[in-house]
Amino acid sequence: MPAINVAGRKRSFSGIIKRLLLLDLFKGLAVTFKYNIRALYEKRDGGNPHQALYTEQYPLEAARVSERYRGAPRLNLDPETGGTLCIACDLCALACPVDCIDVGSIRREVRDGAKVNKKKVLTTFTFDTSRCMFCNLCSEACPTDCLELTQGFELAVYHRSGFRWDREMLEKGISYVKYTK
Amino acid sequence: MQSQEAIKPHETLLDAEEMVLNMGPQHPSTHGVLRVILKLDGETVTDLDCDIGYLHRGVEKIAEHDTYQMITPYWDRLDYVAAVSNDLCYVEGVEKLLQVEVPRRAQYLRVALTELQRIASHLLWLGTHAIDIGAVTVLLYCFREREEILKIFEDFIGARLTAHAFRIGGLQWDAYPEFVDRVKEFLKMMPTRIDEYETLLNSNRIWLSRTVGIGVLSAEDAINLSLTGPVLRGSGVKYDIRKAQPYAAYADFDFEIPVGENGDTYDRYLCRMAEMRQSLSIIEQALDGLPEGPVMAKVPKIIKPPVGEIYHSIEAPKGEIGVYLVSDGTGKPYRMRIRPPSYINLQALKKMSIGHLVADVVAIIGTIDIVLGEVDR
Numbered sequence: 001m002p003a004i005n006v007a008g009r010k011r012s013f014s015g016i017i018k019r020l021l022l023l024d025l026f027k028g029l030a031v032t033f034k035y036n037i038r039a040l041y042e043k044r045d046g047g048n049p050h051q052a053l054y055t056e057q058y059p060l061e062a063a064r065v066s067e068r069y070r071g072a073p074r075l076n077l078d079p080e081t082g083g084t085l086c087i088a089c090d091l092c093a094l095a096c097p098v099d100c101i102d103v104g105s106i107r108r109e110v111r112d113g114a115k116v117n118k119k120k121v122l123t124t125f126t127f128d129t130s131r132c133m134f135c136n137l138c139s140e141a142c143p144t145d146c147l148e149l150t151q152g153f154e155l156a157v158y159h160r161s162g163f164r165w166d167r168e169m170l171e172k173g174i175s176y177v178k179y180t181k
Numbered sequence: 182m183q184s185q186e187a188i189k190p191h192e193t194l195l196d197a198e199e200m201v202l203n204m205g206p207q208h209p210s211t212h213g214v215l216r217v218i219l220k221l222d223g224e225t226v227t228d229l230d231c232d233i234g235y236l237h238r239g240v241e242k243i244a245e246h247d248t249y250q251m252i253t254p255y256w257d258r259l260d261y262v263a264a265v266s267n268d269l270c271y272v273e274g275v276e277k278l279l280q281v282e283v284p285r286r287a288q289y290l291r292v293a294l295t296e297l298q299r300i301a302s303h304l305l306w307l308g309t310h311a312i313d314i315g316a317v318t319v320l321l322y323c324f325r326e327r328e329e330i331l332k333i334f335e336d337f338i339g340a341r342l343t344a345h346a347f348r349i350g351g352l353q354w355d356a357y358p359e360f361v362d363r364v365k366e367f368l369k370m371m372p373t374r375i376d377e378y379e380t381l382l383n384s385n386r387i388w389l390s391r392t393v394g395i396g397v398l399s400a401e402d403a404i405n406l407s408l409t410g411p412v413l414r415g416s417g418v419k420y421d422i423r424k425a426q427p428y429a430a431y432a433d434f435d436f437e438i439p440v441g442e443n444g445d446t447y448d449r450y451l452c453r454m455a456e457m458r459q460s461l462s463i464i465e466q467a468l469d470g471l472p473e474g475p476v477m478a479k480v481p482k483i484i485k486p487p488v489g490e491i492y493h494s495i496e497a498p499k500g501e502i503g504v505y506l507v508s509d510g511t512g513k514p515y516r517m518r519i520r521p522p523s524y525i526n527l528q529a530l531k532k533m534s535i536g537h538l539v540a541d542v543v544a545i546i547g548t549i550d551i552v553l554g555e556v557d558r
Contacts (some may be wrong), residue, residue, distance in 0.1 A: 023385040031377050032318055054325050066332075068339035068354065097251035135254035135345045140353065149339075 072152030085146035091140035130163035199325025274493035310547035350480035396533035410500025415449030463488035
């Protein structure tokens with residue numbers, strides 16, 4: 001491939017005329033002017049790929065978050081029984097690169113019909129969102145689709161202790177205060 | 182100390198003393214926490230020294246205590262404006278170690294995503310480089326297009342910046358249904374947008390006088406400093422790992438390597454602009470020829486590669502990023518070494534800056550396109 005043609009460096013007659021008449025300056029101004037004019041009358045309808053207005057009106061309008069977004073963690077509940085899906089297998093904690101998950105469990109006798117089985121039962125689940133880097137490895141490791149990173153992204157809190165999410169918070173999700181005018 | 186008698190009045194006026202000036206670590210144009218110690222004669226740089234390490238996190242050491250899957254998210258945080266490219270390097274390195282064949286579809290999607298990331302990285306470079314030199318509008322336009330790419334990433338991967346895009350053996354998810362259409366729409370829009378940037382900059386007189394003849398690096402020097410990426414190609418060396426040692430599915434695609442002529446800041450700028458156009462054509466080819474099939478190879482959950490060592494490198498937006506992995510047969514690497522392009526390209530700063538003005542150092546740091554997360558690791 002030939003080397004790039006560096007047009008700006010050649011001294012030609014037309015180039016000198018261009019410089020004298022400040023043509024490049026006006027070409028550049030035309031680009032910015034085009035967007036300025038379009039921004040004046042454009043309506044915010046969204047979905048227009050060639051729009052001139054791009055600012056998201058975030059607190060006023062809900063931000064668009066994709067389906068696969070990895071945000072606030074959640075412990076899913078069994079939709080039939082309402083109990084937790086977690087089997088306290090500790091795989092999420094082992095998969096976590098930053099050790100932000102702590103699974104607490106006890107061995108308990110669980111009655112399954114006539115049989116009595118000794119089973120691991122989840123007691124506590126702590127998730128430190130301040131250390132989490134939202135890589136989704138825990139969710140991929142989960143064999144029961146219990147732990148999941150959801151679309152929630154408003155994770156700011158007033159105090160550092162608020163970053164430590166306990167089991168109740170993970171199951172119910174955080175409740176946001178809706179500010180209205 | 183010179184005695185009072187030794188210095189004559191006219192000498193104190195004309196022969197100014199050498200001044201040492203610290204630029205950074207908190208300086209907006211060093212693109213992070215880089216400290217540059219400048220020795221100045223008036224306003225001309227006579228010597229220069231870089232102080233790095235402010236962002237050192239010890240990723241290579243951390244890797245020795247983590248399993249192979251756990252290390253991938255750390256790679257996002259090396260060159261954090263081109264996380265997808267970093268992921269590709271590491272993931273392909275481990276696949277090489279495991280001798281896993283990745284499905285064709287996954288490879289094509291990987292190429293499409295990394296080329297999108299290259300455009301996003303070059304757009305961020307162009308915007309910040311332009312704002313360093315004084316063209317503010319370009320930054321806003323570049324970020325507008327970068328946002329489109331980040332939205333595509335968010336829909337596909339689930340994160341915008343620290344992507345964790347690839348898994349060892351393929352991808353976590355297949356492309357979402359509208360992915361191809363959305364990227365094609367972007368490909369249709371982008372060439373006119375690149376034209377716009379070029380209208381604003383290419384023959385702009387301030388841009389020309391700030392970039393032409395600044396930071397000239399000969400091809401010989403560039404090779405001797407083992408530079409890679411657009412910094413090397415701007416000096417006229419036609420070397421691109423995508424062509425030299427094709428990885429992923431790059432052997433299937435037809436593209437050209439843009440090369441500069443004079444090795445100055447302006448040529449490197451032109452190189453990167455031409456590279457963006459080439460990336461667009463690669464993405465188009467990848468999407469047109471996208472094969473059907475699975476996106477994940479059969480990889481065991483607990484990865485224990487055979488004893489051995491590999492080096493794998495890819496062409497990241499900034500140059501050659503490489504990984505050297507030593508496996509001792511356990512689930513954790515014995516040693517992981519990263520070859521970061523920014524760190525090695527930064528060595529050219531001294532060579533390029535001496536003899537130029539202080540204001541040009543800003544332009545030269547911009548043209549090398551460093552990211553301190555990668556320099557310090």
